[in-house]
Amino acid sequence: MTQRYGIIGWPLGHTLSPTLHNSGFKTLGIDAEYVAWPLEPLGLSDFMARFRDEEIQGLSVTIPHKRSVMKYLDEMTFRAKSVGAVNTVFWKDDLVWGENTDVNGLIDPLAKMRNVPKTALVLGAGGAARAAVVGLQELEVGEIIVCNRTRSKAEILGHDFNVRVVDWEKRHELAPGLILNTTPLGMSGELETLSPWEADFPRGCVVYDIVYNPLRTRLLAEAREKGCEIIEGIEMFLHQGLAQFRLWTGREYDAQAARRVLLEALS
Numbered sequence: 001m002t003q004r005y006g007i008i009g010w011p012l013g014h015t016l017s018p019t020l021h022n023s024g025f026k027t028l029g030i031d032a033e034y035v036a037w038p039l040e041p042l043g044l045s046d047f048m049a050r051f052r053d054e055e056i057q058g059l060s061v062t063i064p065h066k067r068s069v070m071k072y073l074d075e076m077t078f079r080a081k082s083v084g085a086v087n088t089v090f091w092k093d094d095l096v097w098g099e100n101t102d103v104n105g106l107i108d109p110l111a112k113m114r115n116v117p118k119t120a121l122v123l124g125a126g127g128a129a130r131a132a133v134v135g136l137q138e139l140e141v142g143e144i145i146v147c148n149r150t151r152s153k154a155e156i157l158g159h160d161f162n163v164r165v166v167d168w169e170k171r172h173e174l175a176p177g178l179i180l181n182t183t184p185l186g187m188s189g190e191l192e193t194l195s196p197w198e199a200d201f202p203r204g205c206v207v208y209d210i211v212y213n214p215l216r217t218r219l220l221a222e223a224r225e226k227g228c229e230i231i232e233g234i235e236m237f238l239h240q241g242l243a244q245f246r247l248w249t250g251r252e253y254d255a256q257a258a259r260r261v262l263l264e265a266l267s
């Protein structure tokens, strides 16, 4: 029987997840399909009952369900508990589990580097920033600083994860080895001409933007021009998806092949 997977979110809009997973199923000869399920918040309870009854094999979970889905699960991984949000639902030993592969998305591209940065500045304090801090701590990045437009939100992260908080206005005084943008600044639309970093880049700094539309944000274009190593947001999307694929199927979808499919879809 064809296995069923999908993504729930509201409003769901355009998502690259079906492209990624369906191309993986096809490439690896897995009899499965992945669909988009736009789901209003009020429909979550019924949907999760359906998930169990109809034996849907796995789910990607996006805004606004990442926290609310937790009460419909039997178990959560350590990472999902640490972040306090779930982006992946999977079955294990007849139990429904929640995982947060945004952490993989954020750190797998960094973990591959010859020299993982020793200090990191996380810009933003939303869900992605929380996943970033959990991941950076797993990578044993020595100093992590969080900076957010609304300081009180950064302070919650500072408190939860024991990391330093610096005022948004003072961010340019810092000289981190990694600048990681988790804000929407630079995203296509009215924020596209903006950048979360308006000063010179510290020497040898790696710049990572999780915005992937456009692929080369203003932040990344400027960082590249100054000779910084950059990581594009598509890497975050790719690696969170590959980690989901691995959890659901136990198989490895080649990152290079998957990246090619995503870049083609984006162009």
Ligand code: ATR
Pocket: 123, 124, 125, 126, 127, 128, 129, 148, 149, 150, 153, 182, 183, 184, 185
């Ligand atoms: P996600 O789950 O993707 O992290 P989010 O929870 O909405 O999304 O968080 C978005 C982050 O981007 C927030 O930290 C937000 O700052 P505020 O806490 O002040 O709202 C930040 N952000 C959004 N728009 C911004 C802007 N124009 N300038 C600076 N930061 C911005």
